[in-house]
Amino acid sequence: MLFLSQLINGLQLGSIYALVALGYSMVYGIIMLLNFAHGDIIMMGGYFALVAFAATTNPVLAIIATIVGCVVLAVVIEKVAYKPLRQAPRISLLITAIGVSLFLQNLAQLIWTANTRAFPSTEIIPAITFNVGGLSISLNIIVTICVSVLSMVLLAFIVQKTKMGKAMRAVSEDTEAAQLMGINVNNTITYTFIIGSALAGIGAILYCCRYPIVNPTMGSLLGLKAFVAAVLGGIGSIPGAMIGGFAIGLAEVFVTSIGLSAWTDAVVFAVLIVVLLIKPTGFMGASMTEKV
Amino acid sequence: MLKVDDIHVYYGNIHAVKGISFHVDEGEIVSLIGANGAGKSTILKTISGILRAKSGNISFLGQDISKTEAHKIVRQGLAHVPEGRRIFLKMTVMENLEMGAFTRKEVSKADIEMVFERFPRLKERQSQIAGTLSGGEQQMLAMGRALMSHPKLLMLDEPSMGLAPLLVEQIFDIIKTLHNAGTTILLVEQNAGMALEIADRAYVLETGRIILSGTGAELSQSEEIKRAYLGG
Numbered sequence: 001m002l003f004l005s006q007l008i009n010g011l012q013l014g015s016i017y018a019l020v021a022l023g024y025s026m027v028y029g030i031i032m033l034l035n036f037a038h039g040d041i042i043m044m045g046g047y048f049a050l051v052a053f054a055a056t057t058n059p060v061l062a063i064i065a066t067i068v069g070c071v072v073l074a075v076v077i078e079k080v081a082y083k084p085l086r087q088a089p090r091i092s093l094l095i096t097a098i099g100v101s102l103f104l105q106n107l108a109q110l111i112w113t114a115n116t117r118a119f120p121s122t123e124i125i126p127a128i129t130f131n132v133g134g135l136s137i138s139l140n141i142i143v144t145i146c147v148s149v150l151s152m153v154l155l156a157f158i159v160q161k162t163k164m165g166k167a168m169r170a171v172s173e174d175t176e177a178a179q180l181m182g183i184n185v186n187n188t189i190t191y192t193f194i195i196g197s198a199l200a201g202i203g204a205i206l207y208c209c210r211y212p213i214v215n216p217t218m219g220s221l222l223g224l225k226a227f228v229a230a231v232l233g234g235i236g237s238i239p240g241a242m243i244g245g246f247a248i249g250l251a252e253v254f255v256t257s258i259g260l261s262a263w264t265d266a267v268v269f270a271v272l273i274v275v276l277l278i279k280p281t282g283f284m285g286a287s288m289t290e291k292v
Numbered sequence: 293m294l295k296v297d298d299i300h301v302y303y304g305n306i307h308a309v310k311g312i313s314f315h316v317d318e319g320e321i322v323s324l325i326g327a328n329g330a331g332k333s334t335i336l337k338t339i340s341g342i343l344r345a346k347s348g349n350i351s352f353l354g355q356d357i358s359k360t361e362a363h364k365i366v367r368q369g370l371a372h373v374p375e376g377r378r379i380f381l382k383m384t385v386m387e388n389l390e391m392g393a394f395t396r397k398e399v400s401k402a403d404i405e406m407v408f409e410r411f412p413r414l415k416e417r418q419s420q421i422a423g424t425l426s427g428g429e430q431q432m433l434a435m436g437r438a439l440m441s442h443p444k445l446l447m448l449d450e451p452s453m454g455l456a457p458l459l460v461e462q463i464f465d466i467i468k469t470l471h472n473a474g475t476t477i478l479l480v481e482q483n484a485g486m487a488l489e490i491a492d493r494a495y496v497l498e499t500g501r502i503i504l505s506g507t508g509a510e511l512s513q514s515e516e517i518k519r520a521y522l523g524g
Contacts, residue, residue, distance in 0.1 A: 163394070170380050170391050176342055177378035182366035182395035182441065 005135055006257045007250070012141045012210065014249020015148030019203035020226035021233065021241040022155065023196030029172040029236035030192045032090055036097040037077060039223015040104035041197055045070045045204025046214040047112055050119060059124045067201035074197030075190060083186070101220070108216035121212035124205065144206045151202055152242055155195065159238060164191055172236070221265070225252075228272040234285025243283055293318045293476055294339070294370075294445055299348030299358075301331070301338050308334045310500040311348070316445065321467070321477045323487040323508065325521060326497030332480040333375050335497075336447050339478075340372040341365045352445070367395045371443035375450045375480075377434040381423035385414055388422050388433055392440030399440075407436040410466060428459040435466065446470065447478045452486065464490060484521035488512040496521075 020042060027035045045066050052065035081100050085093050121140070128139040159165040170178040171188045179185055207222060208214060225248060233244025251271065252264045260267075275282060294316040301309035309331045316322045324332050337343040339350055341362030350358040357365055366372075379388050389407060393399045408415035411432040417425060422433060431451055438446060448467065452460040464486055471477055471490075481487035488494055491508035496517065504511065511517050 163390075166383070166387060166390060167394065169383060173380050173382055174378055177374060177380065178391070179342060179362040180340060180366065180372050180374060180378075181391045181437070182363045183391070184361075184363045 010250035010253035012144045014246035017229045018242045018245025019199045021229040021245045024230040025241040026196045033093045037100035039219035040101045041200045042204040043219030045201045046208045070197045070201035074193045078193045116215040119208040119212040121209040234282030237284040240284030295351045297349040299345040320492045323479045323491035323494040325484045330497040331500040369444035371438040372447045373434045373438045377430045379422045386418045392437035445476045449480045452483045
């Protein structure tokens with residue numbers, strides 16, 4: 001029974017990591033950028049939710065405002081910081097992403113101070129617990145898992161079936177050939193950022209409902225762990241990001257449950273080192289061979 | 293239909309195309325031939341907007357396209373089948389064709405049927421991942437994909453590259469059929485013999501310059517061409 005409840009707990013955390021990892025992986029797939037500001041978009045999302053909820057006291061409006069806020073922020077960052085570097089070496093883009101990350105953390109500190117704030121998690125998802133055959137499951141866990149899975153199904157549909165999703169795959173595989181098809185590469189990149197940051201907005205709410213605090217540096221560790229999840233699954237691969245996210249979430253919860261809670265972060269990053277040593281392409285990553 | 297006027301193209305400091313001018317009239321097959329590094333592919337990439345000319349003009353159907361973005365040029369009816377085919381290897385054959393129709397409002401069944409009629413092998417393999425196709429099939433897919441945009445001018449970059457002689461014959465037969473159906477064709481080839489045989493006119497390039505031009509028949513008789521490109 002303990003095992004089962006830890007499993008569910010791990011799935012909850014894993015589904016949040018998966019949502020965040022998807023944003024990393026999609027952006028990497030399309031412009032080969034490790035967007036290290038992605039975790040900080042989630043931190044900003046946490047503040048957007050706080051501010052919006054304080055202003056409206058309506059959870060639905062707060063959620064919508066958070067998602068919209070994250071999308072607008074990510075699109076502005078892409079246009080201002082990343083787009084001018086389209087032809088620049090990849091290292092410049094990477095350094096810029098780290099710069100954006102630091103900028104967002106300091107911006108949040110400037111606006112909302114460095115103090116940790118309580119997040120009204122129970123106002124957004126009521127603290128109800130169900131008892132299923134001796135197993136107690138909170139509404140929070142159920143909502144998190146359902147919302148994440150639904151978002152991922154929707155994402156899979158968009159990427160596999162819609163015209164824009166197919167264009168995203170085409171650009172990610174061969175930007176030049178995609179242009180020759182008449183695909184507007186800049187618009188496609190913008191769409192990718194919109195989808196990735198909408199998932200980040202959803203992730204922000206769910207993460208804050210699990211750990212109900214918000215502070216300016218909360219995004220860095222979350223972002224790094226989601227990055228590990230994306231690498232584990234195979235960076236650039238959408239199913240890989242989902243699998244990697246769940247794997248990291250479960251690993252973290254089980255390491256905690258055997259009494260090594262101080263070691264959870266170490267285990268996550270040990271996973272990164274092992275993956276990079278043994279299988280740098282991750283579970284689902286494409287190998288770098290080319291057919292001539 | 294297509295007019296290229298004194299274009300210069302650079303890769304960083306390398307002056308790859310040094311003042312090239314040529315034209316393609318409606319209904320023609322025009323070939324650009326020349327050795328590796330002569331600048332043939334660079335010229336096609338510049339026409340389709342992937343590369344930018346440092347100076348010079350390119351006009352298509354009377355409109356200046358030298359500053360137009362690549363994705364808008366396709367919409368004007370100019371399709372480019374790039375060197376090395378560049379099909380989307382991770383997508384299915386059908387999805388590749390859909391990408392070819394990206395500029396159109398919807399993927400019309402009739403267009404897909406038209407491509408399958410010309411390339412029956414693609415119909416058999418429509419739900420297969422494109423990366424699993426053979427070289428010849430990939431070339432057919434690349435051409436079929438370009439046809440989905442209803443091009444007025446089709447630019448083909450080395451369609452015979454890496455293919456067995458029998459397949460080369462087949463690809464050139466298809467080019468002739470497309471031409472007879474009313475598509476204007478600009479062909480870049482290292483296979484000078486085949487390229488001159490089907491061309492109305494041809495230009496010979498060497499290190500970024502045009503050194504000779506004339507009708508396909510004239511050039512295939514020229515002693516200089518025979519010595520340099522036709523092996524005898």
